[in-house]
Amino acid sequence: QKEVEQNSGPLSVPEGAIASLNCTYSDRGSQSFFWYRQYSGKSPELIMSIYSNGDKEDGRFTAQLNKASQYVSLLIRDSQPSDSATYLCAVYSGAGSYQLTFGKGTKLSVIP
């Protein structure tokens, strides 16, 4: 059973702070990693993808991948109240698997 684990939260950070969201996965052969943001009552929206070890930055968002330790993280700098949402980590396993496995999500609350 391929698993993706996230701390369910809620994670509360003050406005302007850095929010750090973490995710671990069980399948060592996993190849592709994604972060989605989901506002209450809305559908998941892709915000970051990462495929190789290291950091990937896009605006205020940085994704970090460490395949040896089997974790992927998302940093949100200068957090805004509009970042308050549930963040879903998703992982494609090895070649031949078409299934994207999602974690249950971490709820982030940015306090003004």
Add this chain to the structure above:
Amino acid sequence: NAGVTQTPKFQVLKTGQSMTLQCAQDMNHNSMYWYRQDPGMGLRLIYYSASEGTTDKGEVPNGYNVSRLNKREFSLRLESAAPSQTSVYFCASSEIYNEQFFGPGTRLTVL
């Protein structure tokens, strides 16, 4: 460019009734997926279609059937709805092994 569209947005059924959820994408993606999302359970894959003409079961296929009508359209059918199928249903599409893009969802209640 509408992305992924789903109909209907809301539906209430009685136990035993049938219905079909429709999904269409205009991104020319090969792969399409149906998920359900329940509180505390996260997103769970019901069925997927890796390419036109193929369909495969996901994690929770019981009580559902699918049809990949063409490259754009992928429908989900509930033959005899049960209260346990009350959920939010999302359709998604992607190129193989790439990012999945989600539709707005269908909120289904089975009484």
